[in-house]
Amino acid sequence: DAGITQSPRHKVTETGTPVTLRCHQTENHRYMYWYRQDPGHGLRLIHYSYGVKDTDKGEVSDGYSVSRSKTEDFLLTLESATSSQTSVYFCAISVNGNTEAFFGQGTRLTVV
């Protein structure tokens, strides 16, 4: 799907541990996004990036950090995982700031 790979696809982790999710693209798109999807909340933007080392917060950024050291990779880190961060996480990419975004297949994260 649009050259986007999320890893891992599934993860179970314990409360209090750090977790990093990876989004890798082969499209050389400038913008990359991290969303979480929860029942009743739709998709909520966590962080996004508009270029290498250029990132900004979304709607629900508390407890999350991101890094983008290369165009193709956007990492999402849960600094100390909590049960409220159990969710499905989606990465998306877009060519620029006014075009459609294309989504990865998602990562299902369970914090126990």
Place this chain on the structure above:
Amino acid sequence: AQSVAQPEDQVNVAEGNPLTVKCTYSVSGNPYLFWYVQYPNRGLQFLLKYITGDNLVKGSYGFEAEFNKSQTSFHLKKPSALVSDSALYFCAVRDNQGGKLIFGQGTELSVKP
């Protein structure tokens, strides 16, 4: 800050009937509007977009959407629903500064034979 509202959690339609999935938005300046569809256990697929121009936008799988600036709405429509259209539909908006892409809560469309 921009926002999107999808006022219906669920829409039920009989196969062959027209369908409408509603979306209203709030954004500073001119909006960029999008519709996506999500099938179970899958990522989101892009359906159509409005950037500028004709208020009626045509997209994939026979879907279309009508942009109404005065009502700040961007409703998704299809003249004749199929059972295979049953899925979760999301409306999304960017402001004209680019950057953030904000989604609504989603509407579950159920098409019955």
